[in-house]
Amino acid sequence: MSALIELFLCRTDNFGVLLHDEASGRTAAIDAPEAAAIEAALQRRGWRLTDILVTHHHGDHVEGIEALKASYGCRVVAARADARRIPAVDVTVAEGESVEVGTLTAEIIDTPGHTVGHIAYWFKQEKLLFAADTLFSLGCGRLFEGTPADMWRSLQKLRALPDDTQLYCGHEYTLANARFALSVDPGNQDLVKRAAEVEAQRAAHRFTVPVLLGAEKRENPFLRADDAGIAKGLGLAGADAVTVFAELRERKNRF
Ligand code: ZN
Ligand code: FE
Numbered sequence: 001m002s003a004l005i006e007l008f009l010c011r012t013d014n015f016g017v018l019l020h021d022e023a024s025g026r027t028a029a030i031d032a033p034e035a036a037a038i039e040a041a042l043q044r045r046g047w048r049l050t051d052i053l054v055t056h057h058h059g060d061h062v063e064g065i066e067a068l069k070a071s072y073g074c075r076v077v078a079a080r081a082d083a084r085r086i087p088a089v090d091v092t093v094a095e096g097e098s099v100e101v102g103t104l105t106a107e108i109i110d111t112p113g114h115t116v117g118h119i120a121y122w123f124k125q126e127k128l129l130f131a132a133d134t135l136f137s138l139g140c141g142r143l144f145e146g147t148p149a150d151m152w153r154s155l156q157k158l159r160a161l162p163d164d165t166q167l168y169c170g171h172e173y174t175l176a177n178a179r180f181a182l183s184v185d186p187g188n189q190d191l192v193k194r195a196a197e198v199e200a201q202r203a204a205h206r207f208t209v210p211v212l213l214g215a216e217k218r219e220n221p222f223l224r225a226d227d228a229g230i231a232k233g234l235g236l237a238g239a240d241a242v243t244v245f246a247e248l249r250e251r252k253n254r255f
Contacts, residue, residue, distance in 0.1 A: 002022055002126075003019060003020065003021060003022070003104055003123065003126045003128065004019075004020040004022060004045075005017065005018065005019055005020070005128075005168075006018040006020070006041050006044070006045050006047075007168070007207060007209065007210075008037060008040075008041050009037070009172065009207075010033035010034035010037040010038070011033055011034050011037075011060060013171050013172045013173065014031075014033035014034070014060050014061070014170060014171055015033075015168065015169065015170060015171060015172060015207075015209060016029070016031075016033055016034065016037050016038055016041060017029065017030040017031075017130065017168055018030075018038070018041055018042065018045065018047060018049075019101060019104070019123075019128070020045065020047050021101050021102030021103055021104045023102055023103040024101075024102025024103055025047075025048070025102070026050040026051065026101050026102035027042065027045075027047040027048060027049055027050055027051070027101075028049075028050065028051035028052065028053050028101040029049060029051070029052045029053070029068070029074075030053050030055070030121065030130045030132070030168070031052070031053070031054055031055055031061040031062070031132060031170070032052050032054070032061070032062060032063065032064035032065045032068055033060050033061055033063065033064060034063065034064050035063075035064035035067035035068050035071075036064075038064055038068060039068070039071070048072065049068060049071075049072040049074045050072070050074050050075065050101070050102075051074055051075045051076075051077060051101055052065055052068060052069075052074055052075070052076045052077065053077050053099065053101075053106065053121050053130070054076065054077060054078040054079070054086055054089070055079075055118060055119055055120065055121070055130065055131075055132035055133070055134075055170070056079070056082065056114065056115045056117060056118040056119070056132060056133060057082050057085035057086050057115060057117065058115065058133070061132065061133075061170065062086055062087060065086070065087050065088050066087050066088055069088050075090045075091060076088050076089050076090045076091070077089075077090070077091045077092075077093060077099050078091075078092060078093070078119075079092065079093065079094065079108075079110070079117040079118070079119045080092035080093060080094045081094065081110075081116065081117035082115065082116070082117025082118075085117070093108045093119070094108060094110060094119075095108055095109055095110040095119075096108070099121070104123055104125075104126060105123065105124070105125065106121040106122060106123050106130075107121075107122045107123075107124055108120075108121065108122075109121075109122055109157055109158070110154070110157075111131070111134040111135075111154035111155075111157065111158065112145075112146045112150045112151075112153075112154055113134060113140075113141065113143055113145075113146035113147075113150045113151025113152075113153075113154045113155075114132075114133045114134055114140075114141030114142060114143065114144055114145070114146065114151070115133075115144055115145045115146070116145045116146055116150075118132065118133065118134055118141075118154075120132065120134055120135075120158065122161060122165075127162065127164055127165050127166055128165070128166050128168065128210075129158065129161060129165045129166065129167050129168065129213065130168050131158055131167060131168070131169050131170075132169065132170040133169075133170040133171070134151075134154055134155070134158065135155060135158050135167065135169060135216070135220075135222075135223075136169045136170070136171060136173050136174070136177055137167065137169055137173075137174040137177065137208055137209055137211045137216065137220070138174055138177035138178050138180075138181045138191075138194070138195075138198070138216070138219060138220050138221075139173055139174075139176075139177030139180070139181070139220065139222060139252065140155060140220075140222040140249070141170075142249075142253070143249060148242050148245050148246035148249060149242045151245065151249070152225060152241060152242050152245040155222060155223055155225075155245075158213070158223075159213075159217055159223050161213055162213070162214075163212065163213055163214025163217065164212060164213075164214065165212070165213040165214075166210040166211070166212065166213075167209070167210055167211050167212070167213050167216060168209055168210050169209055172207060172208065172209065174198050174201075174202075174208035174209070175198055175199065175202045175208070176255075177220075178191075178194065178195040178198045178199070179195070179255075180221075180251075180252050180255045181195070181219065181220065181221050182195050183251075183255065184221050184230065184233055184234065184248060184251065185221050185224070185229075185230060185233065186233075187229070188218075188219065190215070190218045190219050191218075191219040194215065194219050221248055222245065222248055222249070225241045225242075225244040225245035225248060226241035226244070230244060230248075231244045234247050234248070234251075
């Protein structure tokens with residue numbers, strides 16, 4: 001018995017994710033970007049939706065909640081800090097707590113920065129991390145509500161998880177992220193190789209996610225704001241990590 005995952009595209013570039021617990025038959029959606037796409041995925045697999053694990057309040061992550069709840073009567077789990085901005089919440093959670101999907105357990109990690117109430121779901125035993133719009137493959141979310149210091153702290157928490165963790169994120173942004181990453185870290189041979197892989201994956205219309213967190217630690221510049229080489233490349237030799245992170249995020253906004 002184990003955890004099965006169905007990954008699919010919603011809207012234009014949002015990932016839809018279903019996580020199915022074979023032992024109990026329960027199925028969770030990570031966020032609800034689009035009810036119709038999620039229902040189609042449930043039908044493909046023959047699964048019934050029992051839970052929605054919400055990461056943050058943005059419309060492209062919550063829009064399908066009410067329709068799905070009306071169809072399936074599923075439980076909606078969301079951050080306590082943001083529950084009033086998220087529709088139809090049943091259970092609220094915060095860092096240090098956990099939530100169960102049948103026999104699967106997610107630890108909650110508070111990851112403010114993209115929004116103040118953003119959370120990530122870490123299934124420690126299954127080695128799965130659902131980081132939504134905090135950590136993208138080769139990138140990170142925009143700072144809509146939090147400060148660079150908030151986001152850097154959040155990314156450090158995710159970076160502290162084991163290398164063999166499979167990272168799932170909120171959007172298929174990896175190709176654009178890879179091109180930006182190369183512009184600030186052109187000498188990183190792991191990144192050069194990965195960027196070529198990503199170009200090929202996208203040319204073949206394949207998803208670039210999931211990806212191992214260990215690879216992200218080597219290749220994602222936003223996880224390396226405390227690396228002396230990255231700082232130097234930005235003309236910020238000796239600067240603190242928050243300053244370097246803020247500069248990376250600014251440059252990405254303009255890229
Ligand atoms: Zn968002
Ligand atoms: Fe999003």
